[in-house]
Amino acid sequence: MAMNERYEPQTIEPRWQSRWEEAGAFHAGRRPGAEKRYVLEMFPYPSGAMHMGHARVYTIGDALARHLRMRGHDVLHPIGFDALGLPAENAAIKDGRHPAERTAENIVAFRGEMKKLGYAFDWDREVVTADPSYYRWNQWFFLKMLEQGIVYRREGKANWCTGCATVIANEQVIDDDRCERCGSPVVEKVIPEWAFRITAFAQDLLDGLDRLTEWPERITTMQRNWIGKSIGAEVDFVLAGGRGEAAPPEPPLAPLADAVRIKVFTTRVDTIFGCTYVVLAPEHPLVGELTRPEQQADVRAFVERMRKTDAVERTGEGAAKEGVFTGAYAVNPYTGEEVPVWIANFVLAGYGTGAVMSVPAHDQRDFEFARKYGLPVRVVIQPAKGERLPAGDALAQAYVEDGVLEASGDATGLSSAAAREKLAAEAQARGFGQPTVRWHLRDWGFSRQRYWGTPIPIIYCPDHGPVPVPEDQLPVTLPAEALITGTGEPPLAKVPSFVNTTCPRCGKPARREVDTMDTFVDSSWYYARYLSPRDDTRPFDPAAAKRWLPVDVYVGGPEHAVMHLLYFRFWHRVMHRLGLVHEDEPVRRLVTQGIVNGPDGRKMSKRWGNVVAPGPMVARFGADTVRMFMLFAAPPEKDIDWSDEQVDGLFRFLSRVWRIFHARQECFRAPEAALAEARGDFLELRRKTHRTVKRVTEGLEGDLKFNTSIAALMELVNALYALEPRADPERAAVREALLAVATLLAPFAPHAAEELWHEVLGPPARERLLAEEPWPAFDPALVVADVVTIAVQVNGKLRGEVQAPIAAAEAEVRALAEGEQRVRAHLDGKTVRKVVFVPKRLINFVVA
């Protein structure tokens, strides 16, 4: 049967998709003896239709997975759906439908589109987080972590999103006070909530980053910053004269030691001899107590005003520094000096100790505050080199660098670094402080006052308080009949059949927890669930985990740098502690892919009318063209713009590939034995073929340069167009090239590749699948040319080129180069001082 003259992806693609499926080609575990590879892309959140960003991640991961399979590995390449969460619930509220129904529909649509794109997923392992068979294990983990003390209940200030009507995590607050999901204002609200003690893992999470050598550095840097370890010291300033005559504090204070101590945290204890005042946050518990009667009115008014001002306005960049004197004085333990105690808007109650020592000469913020309120400025650090600083009164701005201490008692003359160590140790020795580590990372509050999440398996008993639901009663399932309004109290609170239950301890009537878990819980361990997705006795099989974990390559967007990618590292450590996994990092190599922008270069958005959906593009050009576009446009980590012209170009390329196969059909049966007799242009073609195998392979490994791999294929195809084979050896060389093209194309344009490969091989290949064939090897003898072009430079400037045998020695090349008229013109009348010879590449005459 003659091959179709036209490239028609619409007829080819469904055919191969069903062949792959029937053969179970992409099931993991089919090659038990082979080395495993776990390739994973971040699973989609099916709140709407599939978009180009999805098409890009899965295309990148798929190219890798397909290549690794052809390299003989046992490949696990699973997929699932991150189905629970606020956006799905919000969308459901908007169109008045149940989130379960809507999500199910979206998943069907997603699955359909992914299948049309021909991704080599192991669909048997699909996981949907909204399924009780999945989220029961969220609940199971919750119970285990409760036992371990990693989960705890707290009452505290939470970030309350006014739009989503729920608490959200610190990581989900953007632009200071906006919800990452819906953009609504976020306010502080005091609410009881459940939290993960992720801070207990802070050091470990930080140390682990050093071992993640195959992660993009910018991601590990972001995590490092987010974890935010700062090493400093805590120092107690004792209130001068003991208690101030404060108004009766409410509630009554616990008995205090003789002296009231104001604990401050600083990373610059080396500057402490320059401390001229101390500042507390307005919310600091000691404020009421230490304020002097004559300052009482001012301080109260200030605190009251701060309470009413929202966080951004108060502490945002533009906010003016404001403060008020309390009338109290505290003693600097290093100097014995009494310094005034102030309160100010810019001091945060939630960071450090909520109190700072102010060193206006060496901290810009303190400097501005001191100038505004006429507080003294005292220089105690001098630059190690360069001009000395003037006295404090004449200082134009704070000197914040490290330097050499002066006027600092015993520490005078020490460097800042040495002084920090000495002074912190001294504080400890003398009992008024100690070296201290502070973290930016906070515990992960995960209670959400919403419906579409995992119910938290806790029962509140009037006698026993919060009681965990026994393991054998899991899952606590979401009641289908909840009324979801998106406002007011948690929807689950309004479902009596859910709320009302009995205490597992005493059997008395009790109420269930009505909050649900943050969606990030679902995505924190899904990669492990893929290992045994139908297991109903445990979250996953540890033996399978031993075989498959860690994930070898994880592909996803860099926007998850400090949320998902930190949470799942934390979770993996918990699983490690529970003995479920054998390593403490979940992912060996992370690939972060760039955004697909609209054709106008702007982010795709309805607002700009520049949204291009993958579905219609696949229908029009075929999956292979869309995939090729994603990979050819730029390396994975770069942002790309959708371009209709470029897409046309890739379709044109695949058609061009098709046509050359069609035009060279007579070569399909060429005898392989004739290959060795290929000469001239056809020997060159063979070299090009083998070089192409090498280049494409390199692009799929190492730095993942799919774009140059595809470029190499294009060059080979261009070379084929330039040749007309007439004899068997020539036809054999062409056949070799055609087979290479088909095979090398398999990770990128798998459908066309299968079709072409089968055309070349004919009936003998009927039962085989290219997707499972071995990746081609190249002949090292054929990737090197026997004659090379050598650039000739004079003083580093290109002045000609010569052809020389690859092994040519310097003398030979030099003679050839000097024989070139143009080169001679530049050498005439000059003295050659030196000749630099780089074998196979260039020769450079240095003349004067």
Place this chain on the structure above:
RNA sequence: GGCCCUCUGGCGAAACGGUAGACGCGCUCGACUCAAAAUCGAGUGGGGUGAUCCCCCGUCCCGGUUCGAGUCCGGGGAGGGCCACCA
């Protein structure tokens, strides 16, 4: 303010410290066609002489290292990302 990234033709991009611009898009010309599309082929960084030969300039800017720098080092500029009165 801190940390990080990027900067190369008209555009997307290539380039172990070694011929800058591979490959693709776009554009120009030619072949095919009554014509167009499609396809195939040729050309395509700027400038200058000038006719296929050569010269000069050219990878954000300034300096340095080197026989040789898009690449390495120092300084600056522009754009972007993340964090942020974090003590």
